Amino acid sequence: MELSQGESFPRNLEKISKTKNIPQNTKKIRAVALVSGGLDSAIAVKLIIDQGIDVYAMTFHSPFCTCSSGGCSAAIFAEKLEIPIKHVSKDDDYLRLVKNPKFTYGKNINPCIDCRIHILKRAKDYMNEIGAQFIITGEVLGQRPKSQMIRALKTIENEAGLAGRILRPLSAKLLVPTIMENEGIIDRSLLLDIQGRRRNIQVELGRNFNLIEQYCAGGGCRLTDKNFANRLRDYFYFTENPKMADMKFLRIGRHFRHQGLKFIVGKNQDENIKLKTWASSTDVLIETKDVSSPMTLIFKPKKQDDLILPAQITLRYSDTEENTNYMEVFSNNSDFKNFSLEKSPNIEEIIKEYRI
Ligand code: SF4
Structure with missing residues (x-):
């Protein structure tokens, strides 16, 4: 040895x-x-x-x-x-x-x-x-x-x-x-x-000691991970009373912040379901209608316009080939409505700018 x-x-x-x-x-x-x-x-x-x-x-x-x-x-x-x-x-x-x-x-x-x-x-x-x-x-x-x-x-x-x-x-x-x-x-x-x-x-x-088969070699701490740390720093900056219950959100999806508004775009079916399940009554969910699409969770948007940029990014990660698309909105607040949207030509720059 x-x-x-x-x-x-x-x-x-x-x-x-x-x-x-x-x-x-x-x-x-x-x-x-x-x-x-x-x-x-x-x-x-x-x-x-x-x-x-x-x-x-x-x-x-x-x-x-x-x-x-x-x-x-x-x-x-x-x-x-x-x-x-x-x-x-x-x-x-x-x-x-x-x-x-x-x-x-x-x-x-x-x-x-x-x-x-x-x-x-x-x-x-x-x-x-x-x-x-x-x-x-x-x-x-x-x-x-x-x-x-x-x-x-x-x-x-x-x-x-x-x-x-x-x-x-x-x-x-x-x-x-x-x-x-x-x-x-x-x-x-x-x-x-x-x-x-x-x-x-x-x-x-x-x-x-006959213990070798049980041990968890993959054990680790997300706080040591650069990407997770960026998400957590952003969360701390915008959250006065941090809650452990919120930490589950930081573990999944693609995270963005635009003018203070936070949203998460699911990466797969499992994450889409989690986002849908975890959304609170003041949050809004959107997806692209009629094609395979991520679910996007927008935390506490104030007005319909707050959905536009998250919707552009949702379109980018969906399977749509159309230029004009229909976005389906899920909300407890009837002020938020379904809408149609053109693809943005600058979507890659937008993603780079607002991704956490
Ligand atoms: S913060 Fe440090 S000591 Fe605590 S669990 Fe993470 S790696 Fe271990």
Whole structure:
């Protein structure tokens, strides 16, 4: 196995992967584990279960997660490791934090340090609720540039009020011993010293622990995506009270803003149905009549003229070959009516100008 600079293969790997339920404590100690559905957190949990600790998993969901809905692999891991799991949704408080982070953003609109603090504070509440003594994470030193460097880890711990109470089993040997290691609750010699972005050690451990098939390799965060970040910045700029419920719109369609008016043009049948279902009573939907056409959702238009530019763009993405087309309008407001429309000769420039 080839290791990159800064990575070392744990000498105790074999011992660790074969160790089963080492009886460390007569009275069982509890810990809360943050699990994501990724391999790192599952391995971290397994290492600590094998030290005789009662582990309670906790997983967070949000529209920013690129995993499939329903908690990705986190629930499957919990079942496999035979531990309880608590599912938590990130709420509007979280969204406010994304809008105004105390610390800086990463490359796009990902406020990783604030995000970790937020999650850990909620894990701390759960820890107190169930009488647990510490928190486990699958963080690996140096794996992420912002939130997983030594200084950031320290800041996050302190801000969350959890100094010395966060155990990171995958990199623990490279970090200052935690309270649990100092008190002998956790055997530091069975923890690891992984660092960096390569994942060969985790994959090997995953195989040894029989966890490799479940993990979610595609898991990620939309806040790190440039296009999603542009849409979210636009949303924040025009929205006084951001709502998590609105985030579903940012995940689909082609987005445009023209003179403050926002509209989304569906990309396929599935998105057209979603737009139709999600539209509120003050929104208006339009499509090109009699040909295959995207559904376009216009948020709170004030007058019939507000429909013209969205309709031009809808025509551009429809299958029409006609110059003059009939647009069908769906609205609770009878002031908005069906209309006919000529194709615009400058449609590509218009799209470039107003696309978010
Ligand atoms: S990548 Fe996303 S989910 Fe992960 S810490 Fe950063 S903001 Fe939070």
